[in-house]
Amino acid sequence: MNPDLLSDxxxxxxxxxxxxxxxxxxxxxxxxxxxxxxxxxxxxxxxxQVARFARWVRDAGFTVYMPSLFGRDGAVPAxxxxxxxxxxxxxxxxxxxxxxxESSPVTQWLRALARQAHGECGxxxxxxxxxxxxxxxxxxxxxEPALLAPVMCQPSLPMNDPAGMAMAPDELAAVRDRLxxxxxxxxAYRFESDRHCRAQRFAAFSQAxxxxxxxxxxxxxxxxxxxxxxxxxxxxSPHSVVTAHLIDEAGQPTRAARDEILAFFAKRLHTDS
Numbered sequence: 001m002n003p004d005l006l007s008d009x010x011x012x013x014x015x016x017x018x019x020x021x022x023x024x025x026x027x028x029x030x031x032x033x034x035x036x037x038x039x040x041x042x043x044x045x046x047x048x049q050v051a052r053f054a055r056w057v058r059d060a061g062f063t064v065y066m067p068s069l070f071g072r073d074g075a076v077p078a079x080x081x082x083x084x085x086x087x088x089x090x091x092x093x094x095x096x097x098x099x100x101x102e103s104s105p106v107t108q109w110l111r112a113l114a115r116q117a118h119g120e121c122g123x124x125x126x127x128x129x130x131x132x133x134x135x136x137x138x139x140x141x142x143x144e145p146a147l148l149a150p151v152m153c154q155p156s157l158p159m160n161d162p163a164g165m166a167m168a169p170d171e172l173a174a175v176r177d178r179l180x181x182x183x184x185x186x187x188a189y190r191f192e193s194d195r196h197c198r199a200q201r202f203a204a205f206s207q208a209x210x211x212x213x214x215x216x217x218x219x220x221x222x223x224x225x226x227x228x229x230x231x232x233x234x235x236x237s238p239h240s241v242v243t244a245h246l247i248d249e250a251g252q253p254t255r256a257a258r259d260e261i262l263a264f265f266a267k268r269l270h271t272d273s
Contacts, residue, residue, distance in 0.1 A: 045071015077230035
């Protein structure tokens, strides 16, 4: 593993902002210039691998907004701490970890963040990527008109229904209407044998959204076997396409997925692309 990913990341190259929206205050780590992209962390928090992905987005010509939604910012994912973070999130009023047909309340705050980020950064609109526990949130955020480029990486909610989409039916219908009206697509990624984001979930999204849902399923052999303890012992399957299980080498499918995501953001958000 890259030595830089073995120690807690101080996030010194990000500016932490205390951001109050819809009556709730969260820290948002901001870096870069250009159109805004909201990078939502996977469980159990903003790890060095998540921060690395955010820097790739920044270096591709975007302003990254990385909200702290749970966990200890910059921490290497450890087993006991990660399990404790996961359990707290599952009972938090902000999330609907076990609800197949309900949207997590935190998505309202995230839409407001997208709206604010667009106002600050300009450009045609905003991109967003959710991962694991937040994977579904990028889709819910498309109900904010400023959101033009949603990406779902291994969306893992609800935890107890492999085919569940963690969205209220009326919201899902409104999302499809928005995608068709504005000619938008949703990029989605998972590993073939992911225990937490199974084929049934992608099939359900595909049925609900039709060709607007663009799925990429990576072979298990493409996953990095050298991961932090939380991913090795708790996640225990190929899972994190652009973070913990990414292999940062030429010709690797996970790096190709990362590059496709960056190109997707550029196509939608850079007016000269």
